[in-house]
Amino acid sequence: MQKVCLTVNGREVSAEIDERTLLLEFVRDVAGLTGTHNGCLEARCGCCVVEVDGDVVKSCNVLAVQVDGAEITTIEGLAPQRLAPVDQITTQSLAGVYRPVEAVRGTPEDLHPVQAAFHRCHAVQCGFCTPGMVMVLKDYLEENPEPTRDDVRRAIAGNLCRCTGYQHIVDAAMEAAAEMRGERVPDRPTHGSTDGA
Amino acid sequence: MRPFTWLTPETTEEAVALLRAHGEGARVIAGGQTLLLAMKERLVGPSHLVSLARITDLAGITTEPDGALVVGAATTYAALTRAELPGWQRRLSEVAGDLADRPVRNRGTIGGALCAADPRFDMPAFAVGVDAELRISGAAGERALPAHEFLVDAGRTALGQDEILTAVVLPPLPTWDVVVFEKFRHRVFDAAIASAVCALRREDHGVPASLRITVAGATPTPTVVLVDAAADGAAAAESAVAAVRLDSSDEATRYRRELVHTLVRRVVDRAHAQQGSV
Numbered sequence: 001m002q003k004v005c006l007t008v009n010g011r012e013v014s015a016e017i018d019e020r021t022l023l024l025e026f027v028r029d030v031a032g033l034t035g036t037h038n039g040c041l042e043a044r045c046g047c048c049v050v051e052v053d054g055d056v057v058k059s060c061n062v063l064a065v066q067v068d069g070a071e072i073t074t075i076e077g078l079a080p081q082r083l084a085p086v087d088q089i090t091t092q093s094l095a096g097v098y099r100p101v102e103a104v105r106g107t108p109e110d111l112h113p114v115q116a117a118f119h120r121c122h123a124v125q126c127g128f129c130t131p132g133m134v135m136v137l138k139d140y141l142e143e144n145p146e147p148t149r150d151d152v153r154r155a156i157a158g159n160l161c162r163c164t165g166y167q168h169i170v171d172a173a174m175e176a177a178a179e180m181r182g183e184r185v186p187d188r189p190t191h192g193s194t195d196g197a
Numbered sequence: 198m199r200p201f202t203w204l205t206p207e208t209t210e211e212a213v214a215l216l217r218a219h220g221e222g223a224r225v226i227a228g229g230q231t232l233l234l235a236m237k238e239r240l241v242g243p244s245h246l247v248s249l250a251r252i253t254d255l256a257g258i259t260t261e262p263d264g265a266l267v268v269g270a271a272t273t274y275a276a277l278t279r280a281e282l283p284g285w286q287r288r289l290s291e292v293a294g295d296l297a298d299r300p301v302r303n304r305g306t307i308g309g310a311l312c313a314a315d316p317r318f319d320m321p322a323f324a325v326g327v328d329a330e331l332r333i334s335g336a337a338g339e340r341a342l343p344a345h346e347f348l349v350d351a352g353r354t355a356l357g358q359d360e361i362l363t364a365v366v367l368p369p370l371p372t373w374d375v376v377v378f379e380k381f382r383h384r385v386f387d388a389a390i391a392s393a394v395c396a397l398r399r400e401d402h403g404v405p406a407s408l409r410i411t412v413a414g415a416t417p418t419p420t421v422v423l424v425d426a427a428a429d430g431a432a433a434a435e436s437a438v439a440a441v442r443l444d445s446s447d448e449a450t451r452y453r454r455e456l457v458h459t460l461v462r463r464v465v466d467r468a469h470a471q472q473g474s475v
Contacts, residue, residue, distance in 0.1 A: 002203055019203045020201070041237065042234055043230065043234060043301060044386075046298070049300050055303040057300050057303050057304050058300045058301060058304075061229065061230060061233050061234065061301075062229065063229065063233065066229060066248065136300065139299070155299055157299075157384070158298025158300055158301060158386050159298075
């Protein structure tokens, strides 16, 4: 057993854990934040992506002991309102949107622009891949504010989605990028019809 | 995953001492992106894991007075991607930025890829391709090996049980004028089915003086193909296919042979077409 202390979404969480505990298991079972999903457990699907000291990692392929002392940000930590507990699992809760919202925009109190864009563009279907997608896109768009659709596809190469065919996810990423650059985004979703856009 | 003891040395010497003390069951872990996958499958079950995370001088990039680039073995792909490197050494950043996926690149390390010695990985191919030297620390002291001698077989290296790979040294800029890397994989985040590296040095008047072609993925370790410095893509591709000896006639082998041929032709033609030193 090993004592590990992590700061998860600003909250200090420490526990005596088995050395084999994955960061994913620590986040879900010790910190109790189940927004981070366990998909494949072999670093392929990207559903378990969290930030460790500002860098995204696949938490199923990192031991909790490897990141002892680090700051972890999970999907629940992207905007304050999502620290509230989920009563009912809905499409919105899976996107990290806990209140019913009409044509939401990203604001610091409300939603991260990527989450807002996912909601607007219907980039969530079953929602299982969504936490990982949002975490990777947030990290990517912060570093690359003006991506092309092709860049976005490469950025989420390590995230599998079996529902959407990725089109709406790429739409959402493009809208989120625009919003993060400070541009106005439409109230209604604008679906890019081709990938050449 | 089998149970193990977690050890976090602060210096390389301490890490070597721990490896020596715990013998065969002890393994080094850097980012863990390859090792943890194998441990979860129980393909390996180390009794002790010696983490390199706290040994700060194992990560980072420095340039020697002679221009050689010393890359710490625990430098992540993400750090390599962000590094601003001169001339052909920039290829290292490009190769590191175009493998696996974004989250994996934040954890995976260059040294980890070399020690895993997976034939499909890009870093072993690149290291052999540019004739890099690997620095090793062990109980018996320090030593250095050329990358092609370090990689012994698929999944096997020349590292002793109580030795640690500490750095990958790319030769100084004048060693090559042009380095070109190409690989083929089905999906962006897949490991390469085959890859090829061409390193070209020219004489003063632009005449090719030395051409080093390396093929990886198709053979257990990267294969250096001997060709005439003036060889064009087509001729080099024929030599490469002969050198990797993919003789079997089954479909998978035939496919690899085709890939080797195409990739070598491309890297060599691209290298000859590039003017100046890049």
